Amino acid sequence: MTIAIRLGHKDDVNDISKIHVSCWNEVYSFMPKEVHSIRNLEYRKQQWTTWFEKRNDEEALFSIVSDGTVVGFALCKRNNDPSIDAAGELHAAYILPPFRGGLVGPTVMSLMSDFLHSKGMWPSCLWAFKQNKHRRFYTATGWRPLVYRDRLIAGVGIPEIGYISPDYDTLSLRLERMRASIAQKQSQPRFQMTCGQAASH
DSSP states (O other): OOEEEEEOOGGGHHHHHHHHHHHHHHHTTTSOHHHHHHSOHHHHHHHHHHHHHHOOTTOEEEEEEETTEEEEEEEEEEOOOTTSOOSEEEEEEEEOGGGOSTTHHHHHHHHHHHHHHHTTOOSEEEEEETTOGGGHHHHHTTOEEEEEEEEEETTEEEEEEEEEOOOHHHHHHHHHHHHHHHHHHOSSOOBOOOOOSOOOO
């Protein structure tokens, strides 16, 4: 199985919306039903349609593709949240379960970090819900928890943590070493990066 990463385009809206809903239902199963009922497929389609209409050169959307099918996506942008002192933000990264792990995670983070750094948006931040079991990946790559708060969704307060990035060179080195270690353990390479220089469109 070969996985490629490319820049997202409008034809990906339906796939990205379905992945967004599916991953929220799976990863955030701890959230109340009323939250999931609001963040439904119709909501996500409108969200991503609007994003493509209004996107700018300070945002980058990457689509993760396997055999021609979008199986994940990642979005980075300028940070607009005054609660944390950061120029950029790794805003979202959702990948369907069969395609997680291996080289995908560190490569996606590298692409987003490279883009933000190239735009002068460093240091950067990211947010993770406290009950998200996947957030251990962030501390493993050097991100530091800095802000603790409740995020209000559909009138429900959900605890989340804001992380601040390490030094860009330090993060790049850690991700490079992580990818090298993973690649050595893979007898059959399953990952191919077809996206070149990061860009917003």
